[in-house]
Amino acid sequence: MSEFAPGTRIRVREDFPVGHIRTPVYIRGHQGVVTRKLGTFPNPETLAIGRDGLPKKGLYEVRFRQADLWPDYQGSANDTLDMDIYEHWLIKV
Amino acid sequence: MRGPHDIGGLEAGPVDTGAHPMTFWEKQIDALNQLMAQKGFRKTDENRRYIEQLGDDAYNTLSYYERWTASLSRVLIEKGVLTQDEIDAKVAEVRARLGQDAA
Amino acid sequence: MQEHTHDHDHDHGHDHDHDHGADETAPHAPPQPDEKIHSYYQVLGLALKELLVEKGVITPDEIRKAIEFRDSITPATGAKIVARAWTDPAYKARLLADGSEAIREFGLDMGGTHLVVVENTPQTHNVIVCTLCSCYPRNVLGLPPSWYKQREYRARVVREPRAVLAEFGTQLPGNVEVRVHDSTADMRYLVLPMQPKGTEGKSAEQLEALISRDSMIGVALPSAG
Numbered sequence: 114m115s116e117f118a119p120g121t122r123i124r125v126r127e128d129f130p131v132g133h134i135r136t137p138v139y140i141r142g143h144q145g146v147v148t149r150k151l152g153t154f155p156n157p158e159t160l161a162i163g164r165d166g167l168p169k170k171g172l173y174e175v176r177f178r179q180a181d182l183w184p185d186y187q188g189s190a191n192d193t194l195d196m197d198i199y200e201h202w203l204i205k206v
Numbered sequence: 207m208r209g210p211h212d213i214g215g216l217e218a219g220p221v222d223t224g225a226h227p228m229t230f231w232e233k234q235i236d237a238l239n240q241l242m243a244q245k246g247f248r249k250t251d252e253n254r255r256y257i258e259q260l261g262d263d264a265y266n267t268l269s270y271y272e273r274w275t276a277s278l279s280r281v282l283i284e285k286g287v288l289t290q291d292e293i294d295a296k297v298a299e300v301r302a303r304l305g306q307d308a309a
Numbered sequence: 310m311q312e313h314t315h316d317h318d319h320d321h322g323h324d325h326d327h328d329h330g331a332d333e334t335a336p337h338a339p340p341q342p343d344e345k346i347h348s349y350y351q352v353l354g355l356a357l358k359e360l361l362v363e364k365g366v367i368t369p370d371e372i373r374k375a376i377e378f379r380d381s382i383t384p385a386t387g388a389k390i391v392a393r394a395w396t397d398p399a400y401k402a403r404l405l406a407d408g409s410e411a412i413r414e415f416g417l418d419m420g421g422t423h424l425v426v427v428e429n430t431p432q433t434h435n436v437i438v439c440t441l442c443s444c445y446p447r448n449v450l451g452l453p454p455s456w457y458k459q460r461e462y463r464a465r466v467v468r469e470p471r472a473v474l475a476e477f478g479t480q481l482p483g484n485v486e487v488r489v490h491d492s493t494a495d496m497r498y499l500v501l502p503m504q505p506k507g508t509e510g511k512s513a514e515q516l517e518a519l520i521s522r523d524s525m526i527g528v529a530l531p532s533a534g
Contacts, residue, residue: 129207133255135493137440138208139215139467151423154495161251163284172494179470179489183215188471191486197494214440214491218464221476226455235354236452237375241367250421254442270443270458272350279353288360296356297349304352 115200117147117173122206125175125198133161136202144206145177151197171200209258210265232271239274248281256280382417383451384522387499390415390449391525392516394426395504408499412449419448419497428501429527433486436474436527437498438466444492446499450522457526467491477528500525505533 117123127142135157150173155166179192186192228236242248256277257265268276282288361367390412394401404411408424424446427435439445440463445453456462466473470487474480481487490498502524508516511534523529 133251133258135441137214137491137493138212139440140491151494151496157251157254157494160249161255163249163252166251179487183468187469188487189483189485191484192470192488193486194467194489194491196491197496199494211441213460213464215468216460216464218461221456221461221465221473222459223456223477228452231351231354233376233379234358234372236379237372238354238358238361238367240375240378241371245366247366257442266460268350271354272348275350275354275357279357282357282361287364287366288357292360293353293356296360297352300352300356300359 115203115205116171117150117200117203117205119147119149121147123147123173123175123203124206126202126204132158134158136198137196139182140177140196140198141202143177143182145175145181145196147203148174148176148195150174154199156199156201172197173200173203175203210260210262211254211258235271235275235278239278242278242282247285247287248278252281252284253277379447379452382448384520384525385517386415386417387446387450387522387525388517388520389513390499391501391520392513394501395516396513401501404501417448422448422495422497424449424499425496426499426501427488427490429503431485431503433488434481434527435498435500436466436470436487436489437492437500438463438489439492440464440467441493444497446497449497449499450525454522474528477523479529500527502527502531505531508534 122144123146124144125136125141129138129141150171152172153169154172156168156170157166160166175196175198177194177196178190179186179188179194180190182194239248239253243250253274254277257273260268260273260276264276265273279288279293283290283293358372362369362372390404393415394404400411400414404426405428408426409419409422411426412419412424427437429435437445438457443453443458443463445457447453462473467489470489471481474487492498502520504516505519508519515534519532519534521529521531524531
């Protein structure tokens with residue numbers, strides 16, 4: 114299991130496996146900062162196919178700058194987006 | 207690459223902020239989903255998988271609770287709770303009872 | 310997918326009450342021409358219900374109780390929690406530390422999910438969405454509004470939150486950080502709005518009336534009364 118301490122800069126994997134994935138396409142490939150660990154949870158990717166979701170996966174709250182996500186972002190430079198992402202979708206930068 | 211459900215950041219029109227109270231039919235579907243989860247016949251991620259597999263046309267044409275109904279029917283067949291034959295026969299029966307009101 | 314936008318009329322054309330000659334538990338209002346069960350999937354839903362009852366998997370009583378459970382939780386439930394947090398600093402601290410645990414004091418339970426309460430401050434305004442489906446704090450606010458489940462809100466609020474908020478009549482200063490939470494996992498988010506200025510002396514009961522559903526999703530601000 115990978116552990117990411119709060120403050121760790123990460124990049125979201127930019128992969129496109131077939132199946133039930135809870136990491137939206139729009140966030141893949143982007144960099145953000147881990148704000149906290151939310152716990153460990155059954156993996157939705159295997160729960161979706163009738164399995165038990167084990168081993169559990171670490172779940173992290175990750176904060177992204179909106180200006181990093183959208184090149185044409187119209188809001189304030191302070192604006193952010195928080196997303197809960199499972200450990201196997203995060204790569205330490 | 208993108209399933210029909212994975213729409214964050216895509217172009218779309220203005221939000222219809224109006225109130226649309228739930229119909230009794232929708233409440234029943236919600237109740238079935240609650241009960242099937244409580245009784246261990248389905249997991250949320252299994253339902254979601256079937257909804258994601260509906261394809262663009264069905265996903266965008268069906269209402270929210272119609273998508274849940276489609277998904278629930280597949281989960282119940284997969285779990286051996288119901289068969290497609292039973293469902294088809296019951297659909298025909300309900301339709302006949304509803305008469306010309308039904309599709 | 311743009312060619313499907315016309316279908317949204319169908320998608321949320323449910324502002325009518327219901328009929329259901331097929332259903333003995335339906336209200337007894339006379340059926341209206343536009344209230345019929347018309348689609349294959351609507352018939353399918355009734356068929357699944359009847360088959361599950363016939364096979365003894367569920368009972369009509371369980372269905373009735375499940376509907377009553379949903380009807381028992383409304384935005385007024387969430388408003389009670391927010392008003393308590395506004396008037397009881399120790400409760401607010403418990404709510405922010407562990408939302409799932411703190412709502413037990415109101416007899417509420419998150420089931421298999423976890424409640425995370427995010428606090429609006431003069432510096433930060435929180436907005437909730439679920440772009441992938443429609444995750445929502447149902448056990449605190451009831452079932453989500455129609456717009457929360459639809460493409461327009463889910464697609465746009467992550468990319469242009471301020472424009473979407475403006476469609477709800479909400480304008481925020483540029484120096485406020487707008488923080489969108491996209492609910493992708495087992496956390497369910499509830500916004501703790503800021504208490505409006507000038508309402509400091511009011512009781513929790515009086516404050517509840519100021520707290521709308523939309524202010525707890527983050528697309529609106531509480532009424533100043």
